Amino acid sequence: MCYHGTPVNIIVGSHVWIEDPEVSWIDGQVSKINGKDAEIETTNGKKVVASLSKILPKDMEAPPGGVDDMTKLSYLHEPGVLQNLKIRYELNEIYTYTGNILIAINPFQRLPHIYGAHMMHQYKGAPFGELSPHVFAVADVAYRAMIHEGKSNSILVSGESGAGKTETTKMLMQYLAFLGGRAATEGRTVEQQVLESNPVLEAFGNAKTVRNNNSSRFGKFVEIQFDKSGRISGAAIRTYLLERSRVCQVNDPERNYHCFYLLCNAPQEEVEKYKLGNPRSFHYLNQSKCYELADVSDAREYLATRRAMDIVGISQKDQEAIFRVVAAILHIGNIEFTKGKEVDSSIPKDDTAKFHLKTTAELLMCDIDALEDALCKRVMITPEEVIKRSLDPQSAAVSRDGLAKTLYSRLFDWLVDKINNSIGQDPNSKCLIGVLDIYGFESFKSNSFEQFCINFTNEKLQQHFNQAKSQTTLHTSSLLIAVFSVCDMIKSFTCLLLTA
Numbered sequence: 040m041c042y043h044g045t046p047v048n049i050i051v052g053s054h055v056w057i058e059d060p061e062v063s064w065i066d067g068q069v070s071k072i073n074g075k076d077a078e079i080e081t082t083n084g085k086k087v088v089a090s091l092s093k094i095l096p097k098d099m100e101a102p103p104g105g106v107d108d109m110t111k112l113s114y115l116h117e118p119g120v121l122q123n124l125k126i127r128y129e130l131n132e133i134y135t136y137t138g139n140i141l142i143a144i145n146p147f148q149r150l151p152h153i154y155g156a157h158m159m160h161q162y163k164g165a166p167f168g169e170l171s172p173h174v175f176a177v178a179d180v181a182y183r184a185m186i187h188e189g190k191s192n193s194i195l196v197s198g199e200s201g202a203g204k205t206e207t208t209k210m211l212m213q214y215l216a217f218l219g220g221r222a223a224t225e226g227r228t229v230e231q232q233v234l235e236s237n238p239v240l241e242a243f244g245n246a247k248t249v250r251n252n253n254s255s256r257f258g259k260f261v262e263i264q265f266d267k268s269g270r271i272s273g274a275a276i277r278t279y280l281l282e283r284s285r286v287c288q289v290n291d292p293e294r295n296y297h298c299f300y301l302l303c304n305a306p307q308e309e310v311e312k313y314k315l316g317n318p319r320s321f322h323y324l325n326q327s328k329c330y331e332l333a334d335v336s337d338a339r340e341y342l343a344t345r346r347a348m349d350i351v352g353i354s355q356k357d358q359e360a361i362f363r364v365v366a367a368i369l370h371i372g373n374i375e376f377t378k379g380k381e382v383d384s385s386i387p388k389d390d391t392a393k394f395h396l397k398t399t400a401e402l403l404m405c406d407i408d409a410l411e412d413a414l415c416k417r418v419m420i421t422p423e424e425v426i427k428r429s430l431d432p433q434s435a436a437v438s439r440d441g442l443a444k445t446l447y448s449r450l451f452d453w454l455v456d457k458i459n460n461s462i463g464q465d466p467n468s469k470c471l472i473g474v475l476d477i478y479g480f481e482s483f484k485s486n487s488f489e490q491f492c493i494n495f496t497n498e499k500l501q502q503h504f505n506q507a508k509s510q511t512t513l514h515t516s517s518l519l520i521a522v523f524s525v526c527d528m529i530k531s532f533t534c535l536l537l538t539a
């Protein structure tokens with residue numbers, strides 16, 4: 040096997056790959072060699088001169104349909120890997136192994152025939168590698184290793200935003216539910232509850248981004264606990280790094296968290312109860328001109344979310360309270376400030392700001408003067424005394440946004456706790472399978488500190504996986520699923536090869 044950078048004897052007539060600014064890599068045949076350069080006739084009819092050190096050999100013996108495990112490739116270099124995935128993707132084969140890593144390419148279309156019950160039966164107990172690469176095979180290895188060796192396993196799903204991590208996680212959960220699920224006797228089973236909690240988590244933790252209309256803006260580790268006989272006995276959802284800044288700041292063409300738009304499109308009596316209306320009238324939503332999602336009705340989604348909340352055991356009273364906080368956050372965002380009488384002080388700007396202040400206090404059931412004070416003043420506690428200092432309008436707006444972000448992230452954590460309480464944990468469970476769906480790496484023209492944290496976390500996890508992999512065998516290690524969308528494949532692959 041030849042890795043990127045290993046010198047290979049390139050001679051006149053060799054079939055090679057060279058980098059191309061438009062299509063990433065292009066293949067061709069060497070027609071001349073002059074010292075350190077080679078002239079290549081590319082398959083798209085061009086003549087290109089390239090340095091020999093930048094030319095990679097092309098495997099001419101690779102099967103026309105590609106290989107299902109990339110360790111079988113003669114050259115495991117970037118163009119070889121990409122070509123193999125491309126060939127398979129064109130044949131609707133979205134999964135490929137690289138040893139015990141599963142690469143998944145986002146098909147951007149439903150492929151029900153590869154996820155049905157008959158497929159689950161086929162993969163159950165089948166030795167890894169015997170059947171075509173599949174996400175079910177990875178879950179099956181994890182489950183069998185847990186049963187036979189009594190050890191917990193984790194599956195790490197990694198990839199860029201929009202690549203398909205959350206969808207892949209859902210397939211994993213469905214397969215684990217199939218393997219370890221109980222026959223539904225009375226009430227709902229643990230696995231049903233975990234799967235049903237998705238719409239609730241997505242309503243509050245997902246948003247439209249440039250890359251993905253339903254992007255998870257938090258990391259999620261789902262822990263499925265099993266009893267001695269391999270049946271699911273409990274589960275816990277742990278969430279990380281909710282993107283707080285989105286609550287107050289959204290850029291075109293993105294949206295804030297789905298729940299804000301759902302509530303603005305709730306039945307009329309609800310909208311009136313919370314004194315809401317058109318999303319365009321709220322500062323936290325109208326910084327972006329995107330209010331609707333293609334093919335999605337926020338009004339219908341609101342009702343679906345309420346139903347999902349019923350299913351996961353959130354009472355009507357709690358649901359009311361949740362949406363009161365969501366509405367309050369929108370009103371908080373509309374409290375504008377102007378200079379007060381004293382130097383560097385602030386007061387609500389006008390009657391509109393006062394209306395939103397009053398509504399926020401009503402919704403949060405707190406004292407309006409205390410709320411105004413909390414926004415317009417800063418309390419400093421020193422060993423000697425408590426000092427209250429006025430804030431100028433700009434600082435009051437910062438303090439307002441801080442309150443909105445904290446309220447939202449506490450609400451999200453509370454929701455996750457509520458879901459976990461309702462699902463129930465098994466304190467006696469000895470084994471678990473964890474599925475980590477961390478939110479994907481992102482790279483924009485200008486990247487915020489949050490992007491840095493996301494990308495750093497992804498790098499760290501990849502490193503951790505590599506270490507775990509080098510120390511253990513397939514059956515006891517963490518398992519990795521790397522997901523890609525075709526447009527990001529090239530960039531992502533560079534990352535994968537660098538870290539693999």
Ligand SMILES: Nc1ncnc2c1ncn2[C@@H]1O[C@H](COP(=O)(O)OP(=O)(O)OP(=O)(O)O)[C@@H](O)[C@H]1O
Pocket residue numbers: 145146147148149150198199200201202203204205206207251253254255256477478479522
């Ligand atoms: N296996 C699949 N089958 C069908 N569609 C898929 C599949 N995987 C992904 N998709 C499509 O791609 C979209 C984005 O996928 P997903 O939300 O899972 O990405 P993600 O990697 O979790 O992104 P983010 O990091 O932004 O949350 C999905 O809404 C779905 O339309």
